[in-house]
Amino acid sequence: MRVLICDDHPVYRAGLRLLLLEVGVEVIGEACDGDEAVDLARTTSPDVVVMDLHLPGISGVEATRRILQENKGMAVLILSMLEDDVSLFAALRAGARGYLLKGAGHEDIMRALTAVRRGELVIASGLAAAFQSALAGAVGQSTHFPQLTPREREILELVARGRSNGEIAAALFLSDKTVRNVVSSTLGKLNVSTRAEAVAMARDAGIGG
Structure with a gap:
């Protein structure tokens, strides 16, 4: 090898x-x-x-x-x-x-x-437990917000967990600007104007709660 x-x-x-x-x-x-x-x-x-x-x-x-x-x-x-x-x-x-x-x-x-x-x-x-849990949850969550890209759903989940843009950027190895842009596009696709409204929608769908 x-x-x-x-x-x-x-x-x-x-x-x-x-x-x-x-x-x-x-x-x-x-x-x-x-x-x-x-x-x-x-x-x-x-x-x-x-x-x-x-x-x-x-x-x-x-x-x-x-x-x-x-x-x-x-x-x-x-x-x-x-x-x-x-x-x-x-x-x-x-x-x-x-x-x-x-x-x-x-x-x-x-x-x-x-x-x-x-x-x-x-x-x-x-x-391993977190990985298995995420796989199980992905089956149920796959039908939620089909208009979002995988990256947008990923960041939405972190937003719903209460993570700031800076924390999300650090965790996903992205720039702050990239995270801001993705959050903005996500709000637009969800037809909401505030981060709090997006969080409420995500949690109602069982994401990030």
Whole structure:
């Protein structure tokens, strides 16, 4: 297995490299930011990219999206400190096949690498319940607000949870301007003029309550 590591913490990166080398994994490159990861993935063609989310420059989510747009056969395994469902779903929407927390044990990491390389989906045990709940809820919510795009529904749910534009931007790795524009377009499609009216509609539909 050929693996590319992307993490901006050199100590953690070195420790992960040693772990992989000990078990016979070939580490074909290391990146300290998202742009470098995209470039290295393009030139080295790893089987799996191990990606952090918080990176200098473009985020791990955006780097994942760009890598997989260029390299359909690669797999991305997220290894992050972020233990929340928003980060999880942002990574999965970008195409990541796995999401582990940085406290994961060596055996868990190796099992995850093997699984994502085979095309399987791997979710950290601490996030599995949130993932299953979201899947169950998606079936019921799919008929609500069909006029909205997936991104608009995603942000509407976060608005309904009481998140500010800044908090939404940080959670989804978007700019504040992008979030403002999406919220504005969502209000227009819902035919409401205020954020509070949109929240009330969402909660009446069982979203974000």
